[in-house]
Amino acid sequence: MRIYFFISDAKSFSKARIAQTILSMESLGYLVLTNFCDHEQSDFLRNLNAAMDPRTSILDKVDFFIIEGSQASSEAAYLVAWAFSVQKPILYLLQKGCALDPALKIFQEGTRAGKLFKVKYYAERKFKEHILQGISAMASAFKAKEREFANIKFTLRIMPSIERYINWKAKRRKTTKANFLRFLLDQMMSEDAGFQNYINKKVQKK
Incomplete structure (x- = not known):
């Protein structure tokens, strides 16, 4: 499965800690795309521009999103809105003491919110552990949804x-x-x- 791991303010994190977290995800068999500058698959703007082109869409191929959003950013808000619109699960991480961006509170409303948009607060020293726990829960939900295939053909005439x-x-x-x-x-x-x-x-x- 493919994960987009976005960090709103990577400069405030230990590079070693982020790199170790990404390696842990990859060791579990996940393909990790990220905006983390020290990771060879990074470069948020390049990935975002590619996603705008349907021939080379990266985000279309992502199975779920992990977003560290302690520092509010327009990029994080865009990713949440995009993932929500195509029903891809989102694990939204906030350091303890940080508040959720008011612009994102709309995604906590409605019956679908609990299934798609998970907000998790973490202690910095347990950053990796919280992410791996979140991935495990999200992967289980993703696999359950994947068991239902679109295998019924339906013809509809419209105006x-x-x-x-x-x-x-x-x-x-x-x-x-x-x-x-x-x-x-x-x-x-x-x-x-x-x-x-x-x-x-x-x-x-x-």
């Missing part, structure tokens, strides 16, 4: 005006029309309390 709208929305989200529609329906499903109650009752009867 040209609706197609134009879907095309426009998909381009703005930098995804395909099919992925956008899947995301939209999945969002509706997860936020439909009546349907969730129906599913829970069916599970309990089994």
Whole structure:
């Protein structure tokens, strides 16, 4: 699995500690993309620019995001918004005593927030341990979601005006029309309390 590990203020961290954390993630079999300047796969701006080009999209291939956001930054906010829009899980790390960026509080609202946006406070001396614990939990959730494959073909005839709208929305989200529609329906499903109650009752009867 591929992780994007973003550090809002890498200068405030021990380079050795960050490098050791990245190596620990890689030793577990994860491909780590990062903005950490001493890592050969870093360079946030290069990765971000590539993500804007659908032919060389990096962020599209990321399975989940780890963001150290103790220092508020526009880049961190962008990554959270992007990951949330395509339903990729986010582990958002804050040093104890730091407050969550007010601009990100919207992502804590709604029924999907608890599944996608996890905020974890950590003590600096246990930075690596908190990340590895978070990865373990996120990987379990990711694997569970991956068990459900998109294997049902569905044909739908729509009006040209609706197609134009879907095309426009998909381009703005930098995804395909099919992925956008899947995301939209999945969002509706997860936020439909009546349907969730129906599913829970069916599970309990089994």
